[in-house]
Amino acid sequence: MSEKVMKFTEVKNFTQDLIDWQKKLGRHDLPWQKNRTAYRVWLSEIMLQQTQVSTVLNRYDEFLKIFPSIQCLASATVDEVLAQWSGMGYYTRARNLHRCAQIVMTKYDGVFPSDPKTLKSLPGIGRSTAAAIAVFSYGKRAAILDGNVKRVLARIWGFDQDLSKALHANQLWTHAESLLPHKKSDLIAYTQGLMDFGATHCTQYQPACIDPQNGSCPFKKSCLAHLTERVNQIPLKVKKVKVEKIDMTWWVMIHEDQVLLEKRPQKGIWAGLWCFPESQERPKEPCQTMTAFKHVLTHRQMTIKPIKAHLKKRGFIKENQQWFSLDDLDGLGLPKPMSLFLRNLNLIRDDE
Ligand code: SF4
Incomplete structure (x- = not known):
């Protein structure tokens, strides 16, 4: 034009x-x-x-x-x-x-x-x-x-x-x-x-x-x-921004009544918010792959694959990680899909 x-x-x-x-x-x-x-x-x-x-x-x-x-x-x-x-x-x-x-x-x-x-x-x-x-x-x-x-x-x-x-x-x-x-x-x-x-x-x-x-x-x-x-x-629509597809793994580590969360880096998606760790050493305990779900942001389409494990004991955690009871999450900055996921998370082991 x-x-x-x-x-x-x-x-x-x-x-x-x-x-x-x-x-x-x-x-x-x-x-x-x-x-x-x-x-x-x-x-x-x-x-x-x-x-x-x-x-x-x-x-x-x-x-x-x-x-x-x-x-x-x-x-x-x-x-x-x-x-x-x-x-x-x-x-x-x-x-x-x-x-x-x-x-x-x-x-x-x-x-x-x-x-x-x-x-x-x-x-x-x-x-x-x-x-x-x-x-x-x-x-x-x-x-x-x-x-x-x-x-x-x-x-x-x-x-x-x-x-x-x-x-x-x-x-x-x-x-x-x-x-x-x-x-x-x-x-x-x-x-x-x-x-x-x-x-x-x-x-x-x-x-x-x-x-x-x-x-x-x-x-x-x-x-x-x-x-x-x-x-x-009018107004003239400009070219649509390309939607980026992202696959994300959430390691849902549970010990007794607590979950392990990690503060995300200050840059990138959900910067500075608390989330499940995305990379984690695979625990010795059995891991259960949960149902994956999608979360759509303006320029990103995310497929989130949660993997859950009930740990017998807590191991080493990184500096930006912390254990939290579900009752203590109110004061934390959590991305929306995290809040929704945590609301439905059952901390009881499936075989209990
Ligand atoms: S100002 Fe908006 S609502 Fe009014 S005639 Fe124009 S386009 Fe239609």
Whole structure:
């Protein structure tokens, strides 16, 4: 595709119509919309980056109960933070959350900076997240452009270029900035409106103009993707990322009522989380090959083959390994398939 520079035609009243739409039909009762401190906003933005709202709704208050302030989060161990993040996936977010809290404490006296550029320099905070924090917590004039917002703007303005290229992404950023309302008092409703409209109305597969169950669209008469019947083609889908197939063995070593776990390296899949050892000297006791199962991540399809053995006595363990009772696992950072597997693990020997 040619790298043409798209022109953005005027869509009359877009900004004001979106503000009006948000006030009437947008979301107003999400927990992070109440008592909007930078800490609460930041936490919600990071959680929402790759996790659905319904899941975040179940975890947000719980996380805040354990870490009610940035001080609490910064003084916790990374293991404690990972444990609270268990099951939400993309654990780099949890590690960045912890590092970011520590930097805000040491470099900014525990107060998040309000300037979007400074916010963007912190771990785990990209340009759009920085803008959202600056708008919602400090009323700053900054544009967001997350995946949902890209879709909304690209469709309405018929922007059919490859957004994975910096040239085109920058064009859309400039356009997003030009749409910001001039009145400071409108910034929150406008930014929230973009998020809400993309998440609930102009959705990826069932936008309101195709599926009336998703409400009606106030931009139907001006939306270029709709008018040119290209809703399903915009934004342009870039080549699918190749899915890597991985075979993994879990050595499920059991001694009395405890299991042997190993802390994974700080890089790679499930970095820093606790898992069964993947390589282990085969024990003398009989080993039982359990039913293999699949676990799918965005770019990886894993086939996990657990092998179980009941040890008569504990042998030498590596520095990153530890024995745990099943009751002691609550405070540990565990990948989701581990938590599910452990929930169903029977520690009694089959022949007992
Ligand atoms: S007309 Fe359809 S594609 Fe265009 S903004 Fe509305 S819901 Fe989205």
